[in-house]
Amino acid sequence: MTDDRFFRRSAPIALGEIAAHVGGELMAPATASFLVCDVAALDCAKTGELSVFCDGKRSGDFANNHASVVVTNRMLSEHAHNGSWLLVVSDPRLAFAKIGHLFYPPLVFGEGIHPSAQVSPTASIGAGTLIGSGAVVGCDARIGAHCHIESNVVIGDGVTIGDDCIIGANTAISHAMIGARVVISSNVSIGGEGFGFVPSPTGLLRIAQLGRVVIEDDVQIGGNCAIDRGAMGDTIVGAGTAIDNLVQIAHNVRIGRHCVLAGQVGIAGSTTLGDRVMVGGQTAINDHVTIGSDARIAGKSGVMRDVAPGEAVGGYPALPIRQWHRQTLALAQLAKRHNH
Secondary structure, three states: OOOOOOOOOOEEEEHHHHHHOOOOOOOOHHHOOOOEEEEOOOOOOOOEEEEEOOOOHHHHHHHHOOOEEEEOOOOOOHHHOOOOOEEOOOOHHHHHHHHHHHOOOOOOOEEEOOOEEEEOOOOOOOOOOEEEEEEOOOOOEEOOOOOEEOOOOOOOOEEEEEOOEEOOOOOEEEEEEOOOOEEEEEEEEEEEOOOOOEEEEOOOEOOOOOOEEEOOOOOOOOOOOEEEEOOOOOOOOOOOOEEEOOOOOOOOOOEOOOOEEEOEEEEEEOOEEEOOOOOOOOEEEEOOOOOOOEEEEEEOEOOOOOOOOOOEEEEOOEEEEEEHHHHHHHHHHHHHHHHO
């Protein structure tokens, strides 16, 4: 159930309009004029609401649900249900996500600069951009049109940010070039010095970090992440990549397009990820490793070697996924025999 204090819902939407929006088929076409008031989870949806059934394991919830409309696919629609009208699509999860955005479209922010913000006279601010209280925008920084810079954000000298970006509160950005439609959550550090030292007679000497961070279009970055600038080259995050909370990306890392990094992933310096790589939570990836496009890495893995394109790995150290499962099973069987 959504809380109206925090979310602004569109007016009720005709079921026929929803079906057209997702390219779905109504099993009862006469219901096209029915007004759907909201979306909800399958186990708590009420009359007038729309839900989704996309996992056969939830057939019990489907059988007993009280939603007026359920989005599902042809095969799952064969399960017993409680008389809900069905909207059949090829990919129920994707359709439900689209419907969610139909009911809860992105907020439209105002524009202007809060009186307590400090914006350098040499900075460039695009039309329709809103800069919140306590924000700081440095010399020669450039912020595109229709951006929302939240409270206490610090944007360093020379930083560029494209159009339609959202920068969360208390985020600090330096030495960075950021594309369009990038969403950065709160308390993120971008462009800080990389972790590189050499021993000297008087102790550790930090290596000069002279590169940048380049974040391409449509990237999403969760809260409390840190992305360090390159030592000589750039740290790069490819277009369309999604980064969860609490992720550390070290200097000179290059991440391809449309990758997914789950929470608490750590990537050491000069590692390269291809396109569409999926990395499970709490995975640690060694420095100077190359991970090929479409590779998948199980959560809590330790990646010490290169991973081939399309390969699935897991474990510590990470191994081909089937080999890891065999080792895990063998260890469990060994422990069982020992206990007996």
